Amino acid sequence: MGIDWQESFKSAAHRLRRGPLAGPLKGLRDLAESLSEGERAEECHEIEPLLPEVLAHEAAGEDVDTLYPQVMRHLERCPACLERYAGLVEDMELGRSEGKVAVPKFDLSFLPQKPDLWQLALEVQAQIVEAGRVWLEFFRPLQPAAQGVPVLGEVQADRRMLASMVFPKLQGAGVTVEVERHPGEEQCTVHVRVDSPEWERPEGRPVQLITAAGTRETATDPLGRADFAAVPLADLDGMRVQVTVAPLRSEDPPGSEGSG
Amino acid sequence: MGEQLSDECCVERCFRFLLRRDWQLVEDRQSFCRDICVELVAESLSIPRAGEGSPRCTGQLVNQPHPSGERSAQWERLLQRKIERQYSRILYRSGQEAGTAQERAFAELIAYLYRIAYCRLGDQDAARDLVQTALEKLWRGYDTCRAPESFLAFAAAILRNASSDWADAGPQKRTVEGKFIEMSLQGYQEETGQEPAVAGEDQTVQAEVRDIQRRLAGLLREHLSKPNEQTVAILSFVHGMPPRDIAAVLELPPERVRVHKNRALQRLLQDAVFIEELRKLLGSGGDRWA
Numbered sequence: 001m002g003i004d005w006q007e008s009f010k011s012a013a014h015r016l017r018r019g020p021l022a023g024p025l026k027g028l029r030d031l032a033e034s035l036s037e038g039e040r041a042e043e044c045h046e047i048e049p050l051l052p053e054v055l056a057h058e059a060a061g062e063d064v065d066t067l068y069p070q071v072m073r074h075l076e077r078c079p080a081c082l083e084r085y086a087g088l089v090e091d092m093e094l095g096r097s098e099g100k101v102a103v104p105k106f107d108l109s110f111l112p113q114k115p116d117l118w119q120l121a122l123e124v125q126a127q128i129v130e131a132g133r134v135w136l137e138f139f140r141p142l143q144p145a146a147q148g149v150p151v152l153g154e155v156q157a158d159r160r161m162l163a164s165m166v167f168p169k170l171q172g173a174g175v176t177v178e179v180e181r182h183p184g185e186e187q188c189t190v191h192v193r194v195d196s197p198e199w200e201r202p203e204g205r206p207v208q209l210i211t212a213a214g215t216r217e218t219a220t221d222p223l224g225r226a227d228f229a230a231v232p233l234a235d236l237d238g239m240r241v242q243v244t245v246a247p248l249r250s251e252d253p254p255g256s257e258g259s260g
Numbered sequence: 261m262g263e264q265l266s267d268e269c270c271v272e273r274c275f276r277f278l279l280r281r282d283w284q285l286v287e288d289r290q291s292f293c294r295d296i297c298v299e300l301v302a303e304s305l306s307i308p309r310a311g312e313g314s315p316r317c318t319g320q321l322v323n324q325p326h327p328s329g330e331r332s333a334q335w336e337r338l339l340q341r342k343i344e345r346q347y348s349r350i351l352y353r354s355g356q357e358a359g360t361a362q363e364r365a366f367a368e369l370i371a372y373l374y375r376i377a378y379c380r381l382g383d384q385d386a387a388r389d390l391v392q393t394a395l396e397k398l399w400r401g402y403d404t405c406r407a408p409e410s411f412l413a414f415a416a417a418i419l420r421n422a423s424s425d426w427a428d429a430g431p432q433k434r435t436v437e438g439k440f441i442e443m444s445l446q447g448y449q450e451e452t453g454q455e456p457a458v459a460g461e462d463q464t465v466q467a468e469v470r471d472i473q474r475r476l477a478g479l480l481r482e483h484l485s486k487p488n489e490q491t492v493a494i495l496s497f498v499h500g501m502p503p504r505d506i507a508a509v510l511e512l513p514p515e516r517v518r519v520h521k522n523r524a525l526q527r528l529l530q531d532a533v534f535i536e537e538l539r540k541l542l543g544s545g546g547d548r549w550a
Contacts, residue, residue, distance in 0.1 A: 094380065
């Protein structure tokens with residue numbers, strides 16, 4: 001009986017492809033063709049992974065009958081996959097529903113943790129060099145021999161202090177280094193401030209920023225500030241700030257360390 | 261085309277939709293919204309102003325203005341799906357980047373999945389456990405997502421597969437049933453201007469087509485008890501309408517129309533009496549159909 005009616009439906013659909021009634025009876029032809037299809041040839045496991053993709057395209061108004069003819073034919077004949085598709089349609093509608101839902105905390109420890117330099121503690125090593133210059137070098141605390149002080153401290157949400165050092169042997173000069181992150185950018189601004197109670201004016205002190213990308217130099221303004229914009233966050237690791245504070249006094253041996 | 265591109269109303273609606281969804285991953289919202297509108301225009305879907313008639317286009321009835329004079333609900337839905345698709349791409353990409361972007365992507369994904377799970381299960385703890393399981397599965401199968409624009413649907417499918425008893429879950433399942441609009445055949449013909457028979461053909465042919473359509477519609481009414489399946493089947497098989505047009509007429513999402521149509525098909529396939537009746541109907545045409 002099955003083969004018999006399927007053949008007659010096929011034959012009727014074929015006849016309806018041409019002739020004066022082909023247009024107005026297109027729907028009837030589609031029905032006859034759909035019902036006359038035999039058992040589904042493809043397996044559900046081939047179709048199932050495609051369903052989200054098909055749904056996204058169909059929901060966006062695309063012609064999925066042309067884009068995914070095999071899936072569409074399968075959905076006409078396979079109740080299990082059709083119900084899967086229907087369930088997904090309903091789930092997506094639930095996801096779009098409005099109204100507040102309080103979302104609890106989830107454990108995302110399965111995600112790989114990428115080291116975020118912003119979150120990393122950067123250690124600093126400071127040194128007075130000849131000609132009244134000091135340098136501060138920042139690095140991750142990986143090297144066991146590294147000397148330095150953990151200096152991370154929140155200034156503001158997007159501004160973080162990297163170092164605040166005072167050099168008693170250099171007229172009590174103080175050097176502060178802060179980084180300011182710009183939301184959504186992988187770059188930051190490095191703010192350096194240099195001052196001393198013994199100075200009348202802190203302006204005009206040369207400040208160098210040395211990173212993997214090269215050396216940039218500027219001088220402090222009347223408030224003792226020197227800013228370096230657009231420094232890649234990744235360059236903070238290994239960055240060196242060099243400040244010419246004052247002429248070295250004769251009693252200061254080169255290489256003596258500042259205190260944090 | 262130029263007018264449509266600069267349609268501030270489209271961008272504004274897009275923008276408001278984003279705000280309602282609270283999707284923080286979209287940083288440059290203005291440019292995001294403009295891209296969506298350009299995409300709509302590229303697909304020749306014109307954007308009618310309120311109360312304005314619109315030309316036929318790809319979706320034919322998609323642009324029919326709503327009786328209230330506002331843009332059609334179908335147009336609004338299409339716009340939202342375009343936004344969703346674009347957002348899925350962003351979500352997918354951000355989820356791959358380790359670090360802050362990934363955290364934000366997962367936070368938004370969690371909010372989406374948890375809403376589904378909670379609406380389905382109606383229980384916070386059960387929803388939380390299910391989403392946790394789904395998230396880990398999602399991460400393991402992240403690379404198997406074939407199309408980033410369908411990432412939200414991909415995630416929803418994983419959530420569904422993570423639950424063994426999903427199908428029976430939740431009293432709230434019923435609340436998402438779309439509003440179904442009964443549509444008379446006459447109404448559709450008036451709206452599309454479609455005549456039931458070929459214009460210009462002789463009266464006998466027209467009468468025959470009408471008779472076949474009437475009998476087929478009667479058969480479908482008799483053998484399909486669910487009104488939504490019945491109406492979609494009549495519009496599909498009696499009038500030969502594609503699902504997208506049926507969706508526009510009934511103000512239903514096209515994917516729902518697809519489900520109704522295929523459920524109807526499968527029901528008819530199991531109905532031996534219907535098959536026999538249809539065979540008689542198909543046989544009645546004989547060689548005159550060819």
